[in-house]
Amino acid sequence: MTQPTAGQQQVIDGILAGGAAGFDTILGLEYTEITPDGVRATLTLRPELHQPFGITHGGVYCSIVESVASVSGVVWLGGAGHVVGVNNNTDFLRALSSGTLAIRSTPIHRGRRQQLWLVEIDSADGKAVAHGQVRLQNIDA
Numbered sequence: 001m002t003q004p005t006a007g008q009q010q011v012i013d014g015i016l017a018g019g020a021a022g023f024d025t026i027l028g029l030e031y032t033e034i035t036p037d038g039v040r041a042t043l044t045l046r047p048e049l050h051q052p053f054g055i056t057h058g059g060v061y062c063s064i065v066e067s068v069a070s071v072s073g074v075v076w077l078g079g080a081g082h083v084v085g086v087n088n089n090t091d092f093l094r095a096l097s098s099g100t101l102a103i104r105s106t107p108i109h110r111g112r113r114q115q116l117w118l119v120e121i122d123s124a125d126g127k128a129v130a131h132g133q134v135r136l137q138n139i140d141a
Contacts, residue, residue, distance in 0.1 A: 093130055
């Protein structure tokens with residue numbers, strides 16, 4: 001694991017001090033580990049996140065993937081700018097209606113202009129629920 005630079009640590013500290021914000025708060029996404037090489041988070045599923053047939057809405061998984069990848073990307077930039085998602089490709093592998101999800105991100109590519117992150121979402125028993133890739137555009141500060 002890469003030790004964070006001063007700029008990366010400042011971004012990490014800001015995210016951890018502020019907790020989840022905006023849409024992450026509505027989802028209930030909780031960041032448990034943030035490093036320049038990836039993020040770990042959890043989310044407890046609840047009925048408000050279901051689609052009409054009683055299972056978690058696919059948009060929830062897409063949103064988790066987008067949020068976790070974006071936090072990962074902005075931390076890696078370390079205060080040199082911010083990121084915006086330009087593509088989100090999320091696959092739904094297993095239907096769930098309850099339980100706690102374990103989420104982790106891994107970098108696939110981190111370049112001068114763009115980043116590509118893999119986000120994996122597992123159930124509490126370790127089974128894959130969804131995974132996605134997000135391409136991020138790096139925006140200079």
